[in-house]
Amino acid sequence: MNRPEPDEELMLMVREGTGEMLGVLFDRYQTRLYSFYTKLTGDRAASEDLVQDVFLRILKYRRSYRPGTPFRPWIYQIARNARHDYAVKQRPHQDLETGAEMAAAPGVSHEANHQHELLHRALGALSEEKREILLLSRFQGLRCDEMARIYGCQVGTMKVRIHRALEELREAFRRLESGSTAPSKRAAGARNEL
Amino acid sequence: MNCEQIAALMPDYLENALGRDQERLVEQHIESCAECRQLAALGRNLALLPQEEPSPALRERFQGVLASFDDGRLEQLAFAPEPVRRGAWAMGWFRSPLAAVGATAALLVLGFLGGRYSTTQTNAQAQQQVASMENELTSMRQLMVLSMLQEESASERLQGVSWSTRQQQADPQILAALLRTLRYDSSVDVRLAALDALGRYGNHPQVRQGLAEALASQQSPLVQVQLIDTLVQLRDRSVVDELRKIQQNSDVDPAVRERAERAISQLS
Numbered sequence: 001m002n003r004p005e006p007d008e009e010l011m012l013m014v015r016e017g018t019g020e021m022l023g024v025l026f027d028r029y030q031t032r033l034y035s036f037y038t039k040l041t042g043d044r045a046a047s048e049d050l051v052q053d054v055f056l057r058i059l060k061y062r063r064s065y066r067p068g069t070p071f072r073p074w075i076y077q078i079a080r081n082a083r084h085d086y087a088v089k090q091r092p093h094q095d096l097e098t099g100a101e102m103a104a105a106p107g108v109s110h111e112a113n114h115q116h117e118l119l120h121r122a123l124g125a126l127s128e129e130k131r132e133i134l135l136l137s138r139f140q141g142l143r144c145d146e147m148a149r150i151y152g153c154q155v156g157t158m159k160v161r162i163h164r165a166l167e168e169l170r171e172a173f174r175r176l177e178s179g180s181t182a183p184s185k186r187a188a189g190a191r192n193e194l
Numbered sequence: 195m196n197c198e199q200i201a202a203l204m205p206d207y208l209e210n211a212l213g214r215d216q217e218r219l220v221e222q223h224i225e226s227c228a229e230c231r232q233l234a235a236l237g238r239n240l241a242l243l244p245q246e247e248p249s250p251a252l253r254e255r256f257q258g259v260l261a262s263f264d265d266g267r268l269e270q271l272a273f274a275p276e277p278v279r280r281g282a283w284a285m286g287w288f289r290s291p292l293a294a295v296g297a298t299a300a301l302l303v304l305g306f307l308g309g310r311y312s313t314t315q316t317n318a319q320a321q322q323q324v325a326s327m328e329n330e331l332t333s334m335r336q337l338m339v340l341s342m343l344q345e346e347s348a349s350e351r352l353q354g355v356s357w358s359t360r361q362q363q364a365d366p367q368i369l370a371a372l373l374r375t376l377r378y379d380s381s382v383d384v385r386l387a388a389l390d391a392l393g394r395y396g397n398h399p400q401v402r403q404g405l406a407e408a409l410a411s412q413q414s415p416l417v418q419v420q421l422i423d424t425l426v427q428l429r430d431r432s433v434v435d436e437l438r439k440i441q442q443n444s445d446v447d448p449a450v451r452e453r454a455e456r457a458i459s460q461l462s
């Protein structure tokens with residue numbers, strides 16, 4: 001079997017006008033981006049719009065993609081811009097719906113679900129900036145050097161920022177664990193019964 | 195090693211990017227330090243959060259975008275309003291025979307006025323004439339848009355829609371033609387483009403009413419979704435009843451029904 005074409009090669013073909021290659025990139029990235037956006041915004045419909053917007057932007061700005069540019073940081077940079085522009089437009093009536101909005105994943109044990117739910121809610125308690133850093137680095141698995149490229153800072157600085165965000169997450173998680181274990185368990189139970 | 199030193203290694207540790215010695219150092223520390231242990235556990239758990247699948251409608255919408263791109267239509271449409279592309283747009287404008295006729299007429303008017311102005315004209319007269327010339331140009335452009343919307347080829351009609359957005363002021367005749375296009379054009383792309391153009395004149399009562407009416411008659415899910423989004427953006431509460439009908443109609447595409455449901459909650 002042929003080795004899959006690297007993202008960068010595909011993007012170069014898109015750049016030269018072979019639009020169908022973007023279809024391959026779309027299939028590679030749609031779930032990742034969608035999951036990133038749902039966890040960032042808590043809004044599924046908006047997340048689909050945002051994914052669509054990312055690929056429209058890629059088409060629009062395809063000539064700004066330079067050979068040799070790593071694709072992953074590039075596409076996530078576009079994803080951040082799309083989110084930023086969207087937030088500016090929506091600001092008056094946008095609010096993150098955490099916990100309640102995130103449905104339990106099927107096929108995962110109750111306890112794991114409970115942990116995931118707490119984690120979701122802890123994420124929701126962070127500022128969007130910190131949440132974004134954690135989602136990109138830990139959930140989307142971007143390396144520190146890729147992150148540094150996206151945020152335009154030194155790799156060392158990026159590591160500090162990731163660690164700070166993790167510390168904040170830990171504090172939020174603890175608050176939730178100690179403060180609202182009982183009600184949140186009840187809520188999780190109620191949802192499982194539905 | 196203390197927590198501060200571990201902090202510098204933690205992101206790499208979570209990525210499994212440390213050398214064996216450093217990794218062992220972090221692990222030793224974590225065993226004895228509950229704070230850092232929990233931090234590392236949370237970091238690992240973030241990577242285990244379940245991915246979510248978008249609906250199949252997303253792929254379909256994307257396919258629509260790609261199809262327009264391959265035909266070169268997307269480029270003309272989506273990119274024309276970019277300020278840097280003004281020059282390119284002007285060139286395209288002159289390529290059309292219809293536009294060439296218009297441009298020639300405009301040059302004639304200009305030449306005529308120029309001649310008059312250079313002889314014995316007062317300022318007021320000149321201003322008046324320039325104003326009337328501008329009016330004339332505007333109506334010529336309108337005429338062109340209107341005739342292009344009647345063209346047989348979808349890409350010509352698309353171009354017509356795209357030109358209509360060059361108008362600073364909403365002209366009722368053009369708006370009516372765009373609304374007609376939105377309702378009756380045979381091409382989904384042209385209908386979508388018309389909708390996009392109409393969205394700019396959302397404060398116009400004629401447009402609001404026309405969009406609300408179009409909602410009842412649209413069949414294409416792509417256009418329906420876009421139309422619902424536009425109405426939500428315009429915060430048009432009068433369409434809630436119609437949205438409810440769509441949401442309850444089991445013949446309608448599920449993605450559209452879901453969108454309608456969301457729109458209802460956003461509008462009420």
